[in-house]
Amino acid sequence: MTTTDLRIDIDRLLxxxxxxxxxxxxxxxxxxxxxxxxxxxxxxxxxxxxxDELGLRVSIDPIGNVVGVWPGAEDGPPVLTGSHIDTVRxxxxxxxxxxxxxxxxxxxxxxxxxxxxxxxLAVAFFTxxxxxxxxxxxxxxxxxxxxxxxxxxxxxxxxxxxxxxGELDRIGYAGTAPPMPVHAYVELHVEQGPVLxxxxxxxxxxxxxxxxxxxxxxxxxVSNHAGTTPLxxxxxxxxxxxxxxxxxxxxxxxxGGDQIATxxxxxxxxxxxxxxxxRATFTVDLRNTDEAALQQAEARVxxxxxxxxxAEGCTVEHRPLARFEPVxxxxxVVDRVEAAARELGLSxxxxxSGAGHDAQMLARICPAAMIxxxxxxxxxxxxKEHTEPADLEAGANVLLRVLSDLAS
Amino acid sequence: MTTTDLRIDIDRLLxxxxxxxxxxxxxxxxxxxxxxxxxxxxxxxxxxxxxDELGLRVSIDPIGNVVGVWPGAEDGPPVLTGSHIDTVRxxxxxxxxxxxxxxxxxxxxxxxxxxxxxxxLAVAFFTxxxxxxxxxxxxxxxxxxxxxxxxxxxxxxxxxxxxxxGELDRIGYAGTAPPMPVHAYVELHVEQGPVLxxxxxxxxxxxxxxxxxxxxxxxxxVSNHAGTTPLxxxxxxxxxxxxxxxxxxxxxxxxGGDQIATxxxxxxxxxxxxxxxxRATFTVDLRNTDEAALQQAEARVxxxxxxxxxAEGCTVEHRPLARFEPVxxxxxVVDRVEAAARELGLSxxxxxSGAGHDAQMLARICPAAMIxxxxxxxxxxxxKEHTEPADLEAGANVLLRVLSDLAS
Numbered sequence: 001m002t003t004t005d006l007r008i009d010i011d012r013l014l015x016x017x018x019x020x021x022x023x024x025x026x027x028x029x030x031x032x033x034x035x036x037x038x039x040x041x042x043x044x045x046x047x048x049x050x051x052d053e054l055g056l057r058v059s060i061d062p063i064g065n066v067v068g069v070w071p072g073a074e075d076g077p078p079v080l081t082g083s084h085i086d087t088v089r090x091x092x093x094x095x096x097x098x099x100x101x102x103x104x105x106x107x108x109x110x111x112x113x114x115x116x117x118x119x120x121l122a123v124a125f126f127t128x129x130x131x132x133x134x135x136x137x138x139x140x141x142x143x144x145x146x147x148x149x150x151x152x153x154x155x156x157x158x159x160x161x162x163x164x165x166g167e168l169d170r171i172g173y174a175g176t177a178p179p180m181p182v183h184a185y186v187e188l189h190v191e192q193g194p195v196l197x198x199x200x201x202x203x204x205x206x207x208x209x210x211x212x213x214x215x216x217x218x219x220x221x222v223s224n225h226a227g228t229t230p231l232x233x234x235x236x237x238x239x240x241x242x243x244x245x246x247x248x249x250x251x252x253x254x255x256g257g258d259q260i261a262t263x264x265x266x267x268x269x270x271x272x273x274x275x276x277x278x279r280a281t282f283t284v285d286l287r288n289t290d291e292a293a294l295q296q297a298e299a300r301v302x303x304x305x306x307x308x309x310x311a312e313g314c315t316v317e318h319r320p321l322a323r324f325e326p327v328x329x330x331x332x333v334v335d336r337v338e339a340a341a342r343e344l345g346l347s348x349x350x351x352x353s354g355a356g357h358d359a360q361m362l363a364r365i366c367p368a369a370m371i372x373x374x375x376x377x378x379x380x381x382x383x384k385e386h387t388e389p390a391d392l393e394a395g396a397n398v399l400l401r402v403l404s405d406l407a408s
Numbered sequence: 409m410t411t412t413d414l415r416i417d418i419d420r421l422l423x424x425x426x427x428x429x430x431x432x433x434x435x436x437x438x439x440x441x442x443x444x445x446x447x448x449x450x451x452x453x454x455x456x457x458x459x460d461e462l463g464l465r466v467s468i469d470p471i472g473n474v475v476g477v478w479p480g481a482e483d484g485p486p487v488l489t490g491s492h493i494d495t496v497r498x499x500x501x502x503x504x505x506x507x508x509x510x511x512x513x514x515x516x517x518x519x520x521x522x523x524x525x526x527x528x529l530a531v532a533f534f535t536x537x538x539x540x541x542x543x544x545x546x547x548x549x550x551x552x553x554x555x556x557x558x559x560x561x562x563x564x565x566x567x568x569x570x571x572x573x574g575e576l577d578r579i580g581y582a583g584t585a586p587p588m589p590v591h592a593y594v595e596l597h598v599e600q601g602p603v604l605x606x607x608x609x610x611x612x613x614x615x616x617x618x619x620x621x622x623x624x625x626x627x628x629x630v631s632n633h634a635g636t637t638p639l640x641x642x643x644x645x646x647x648x649x650x651x652x653x654x655x656x657x658x659x660x661x662x663x664g665g666d667q668i669a670t671x672x673x674x675x676x677x678x679x680x681x682x683x684x685x686x687r688a689t690f691t692v693d694l695r696n697t698d699e700a701a702l703q704q705a706e707a708r709v710x711x712x713x714x715x716x717x718x719a720e721g722c723t724v725e726h727r728p729l730a731r732f733e734p735v736x737x738x739x740x741v742v743d744r745v746e747a748a749a750r751e752l753g754l755s756x757x758x759x760x761s762g763a764g765h766d767a768q769m770l771a772r773i774c775p776a777a778m779i780x781x782x783x784x785x786x787x788x789x790x791x792k793e794h795t796e797p798a799d800l801e802a803g804a805n806v807l808l809r810v811l812s813d814l815a816s
Contacts, residue, residue, distance in 0.1 A: 193636025226670035227762030228601025242653020262634035273691040354635030
C-alpha cells in the first residue's frame with residue numbers, strides 16, 4: 001500500500017475532538033480552556049496521554065509548548081504539524097484543536113498502515129495562541145521561533161493578575177526542552193470565515209496571513225447642550241468618530257483587493273442623548289496581504305481623521321494597538337497543499353488567512369503553509385463554531401498527504 | 409419716582425444666589441440639589457424664608473410648587489415669574505435659581521421704592537424641572553397647568569427607587585393649594601448656550617421653545633471576525649450607526665434655519681476591536697422651532713437609517729424617547745421684553761430656546777415669554793456654569809420692567 005491510498009479515520013478523529021471538547025465544556029455547548037488554567041492543564045494531560053499511546057517522544061519546552069515526535073528512518077529536523085488547544089472564553093471544538101488532533105490522526109493512520117517515513121513527523125500544541133488570558137496571542141509559537149524570550153513571556157501578567165511563569169509552574173508545564181529545528185510546518189485549521197462555505201469550496205490553500213494594523217483613536221471635542229449649541233459652534237467628537245466609521249468602509253472598497261477595514265469599538269463620552277460628545281474613542285482594524293497597500297490604508301486613515309477633526313475644531317490622538325506585517329507562506333509547501341487536495345478530488349481556493357495563526361510564526365524558521373476547511377456560517381470564537389465531518393475528513397486527508405510527501 | 413427709573417440691587421441678588429448655592433455645594437464648585445432630596449428641602453426652606461421676609465403669601469400645591477404672592481391694589485390672577493431651584497447632579501448656581509431669586513429681587517426693589525402695583529405679583533419655584541432624578545422633567549409646571557395629574561406625578565419612581573409622592577411627604581412639601589389662574593408669566597433664565605456671548609448681545613428675547621424629537625435606534629447585524637469576513641459578506645451594525653452620525657449633521661445643514669441634530673449616545677456590541685458589531689444603539693436628537701420642518705427631519709432620518717440598514721443586510725428598530733412640539737410664546741409679552749431691554753439701552757436678539765423650560769408649560773394657560781442672559785462659554789449643567797454679574801443685573805432689570813408693566 002502506498003501512502004497515496006491512505007485515508008484517515010474520521011470517527012477516531014471526531015472521537016478525540018469530542019473527548020477534548022468535554023474538558024472545560026460549557027453548559028450550552030462550546031468550551032472554555034483559557035491558556036494555562038486548570039482546564040488547559042486537563043486538556044494538555046489528555047492530549048499528552050494520546051501522544052504517549054502513539055509512542056511519540058514527548059518534549060515540553062520552557063514556555064509549555066508540547067511536541068510529540070514520531071521518529072523517521074533518518075534523524076534530523078522533523079516535519080511538524082500542530083496548532084493550539086487553548087480556547088477563548090466561549091470557544092468551539094475545532095479552532096486549534098483540529099490541527100493538533102488531525103496531526104495525531106495522521107500519525108496513527110500511517111502507523112496502522114505500517115508506513116515508515118524518512119524524516120521524523122511531529123505534532124505540537126503551542127501555548128496561549130488565543131491571547132484571551134495573556135497578551136500577546138501566539139505567545140508559545142513566538143517563543144518557539146526565538147522571537148520572544150522565555151523570561152519576557154513568563155513575566156506576562158494575565159487578566160486576573162497571575163503570571164505566565166507562575167501558571168506554567170503551577171500546572172506543571174514549564175519544561176526544559178531546547179529549541180527545536182523544523183524541516184517544514186503545515187497547519188490544518190478551520191477557516192473562521194465565510195468564504196469557503198459561501199463559494200462551496202472544500203479546501204482553502206492558504207498563501208499567507210494578512211498584515212494587521214490596529215489603532216485606537218481618541219477625538220477630543222467640547223461637550224455642550226444639544227439643544228442650545230448651533231451647528232457652527234460645535235466641536236462634536238462623536239461626529240468625527242461616526243464619519244470615520246463610514247470612511248474606513250469606503251476606503252477599503254476603494255483600495256480593493258484583499259483590503260478590509262473595521263471599526264469594532266466606539267465609545268462616546270458622556271454618552272447622553274442631549275449632550276454633544278466631548279470625547280470619542282474608536283478603533284480601526286486594517287488588514288491586507290500587501291504591506292505597501294496596508295501602509296497606504298494607514299496613511300489615509302490618519303489623514304482623514306486629522307482633516308475631520310480639524311474641520312470640527314477637535315483634536316485627535318492615536319495609540320497603536322497591534323501591527324503585524326503580512327506573512328507569505330512558502331510557495332513550495334503551498335503548491336503541495338494545492339496538489340494534494342486536487343489529487344484527492346477536492347475543490348480548492350487560494351486565500352489569505354484573515355486571522356493570526358501559529359503557522360505565521362513557524363514561517364520565520366522553516367517553509368510553512370496552512371490548510372483551511374470551511375466554517376459553517378463563518379462563525380468562530382463562538383460556541384456555535386462548527387465544521388461538517390466531511391470537511392474535517394477532507395482537511396485531515398490533505399494534511400496526511402502533504403505531511404507524508406514532506407517526510408518522504 | 410416712576411417704576412421706569414427703578415433698578416434692582418445686584419449685590420443683594422448675588423448674595424441670595426450665593427447663599428442658595430451653598431446648599432448642596434460641591435467641593436470643587438457648583439451644586440447638587442436633586443429634586444425632592446434633602447438638599448432640595450434645605451434650598452426650598454431657604455427661599456421660602458426669603459418669601460416670608462418679603463411678606464409674600466406663600467402657598468404650596470400638591471406637587472410641591474411653591475408660590476409667593478405680593479398682593480396688588482386689585483385682586484385677580486397674579487403676574488407670575490419664577491423658575492426652579494432643583495439642579496442636575498453637577499449643576500451651576502444660575503440655572504433656574506436666577507429666575508426665582510431675580511423675582512424676589514424685583515419685588516424687594518418695588519417694595520423699597522414704595523411702588524404699589526395694580527395686579528398681584530408672584531414668584532414661583534416649580535418642582536423637578538430638571539428631571540435628573542424623576543422623569544419627566546418640568547414635572548411641577550406640567551402639573552401646575554393641569555397637563556399631568558397629581559396622582560400620576562406622585563407615583564413616579566426615581567432613579568434610586570423612591571417615589572415623588574413619598575419624597576414630597578418626607579420633606580414636607582406636599583401642599584394643598586388649589587390650581588392658580590395666572591395673568592401672565594415671564595421667566596428670566598441663563599441661555600445655556602453660546603449664541604449671546606458669541607454675538608456680544610446682552611439680552612435674548614425668547615420667542616419660543618424648539619420642538620424636540622428624541623429617538624433611539626437599534627441596528628441588528630451579524631457579528632463576525634473582522635479579519636476573515638470579506639466586505640461583501642458583512643452585516644455591520646456599527647457601519648449603519650456611524651453613517652447615521654454623519655448623516656444627521658448633513659441633514660441639519662441641508663434643512664437649515666433653526667434645525668439642529670445630534671447623536672449624543674452610541675454603543676456598539678460586542679465593542680471589540682476585531683469583531684464586526686452585531687448591534688449598534690444610538691440616539692438622534694432633532695430640534696426645530698417649526699413643527700413641519702421637524703417632522704420632515706424625522707421622516708428623513710427614518711428613511712436614511714432604513715436604507716442604510718437594507719444596504720448592509722441589517723435590520724433596524726426604533727423607540728421614541730421624547731417628543732415635544734415647538735412652543736411659540738405670546739407676541740405681546742415677547743414684544744414687551746424686547747421693548748423693555750431697548751429702553752434700558754441693552755442690545756437684544758430674538759431667539760428660540762433650545763432647552764425646555766417651565767415657561768413652555770405656563771404658555772398653555774397664560775401669555776408667557778422668557779428673557780435670556782449670556783452663559784459664559786455656553787456652558788450649563790456643569791459646575792463651571794457662569795454668567796457675569798453685569799449680565800445678571802441687566803436681565804433682572806429687564807424682568808423688573810416687564811413685570812411692572814404687566815402688573816400695572
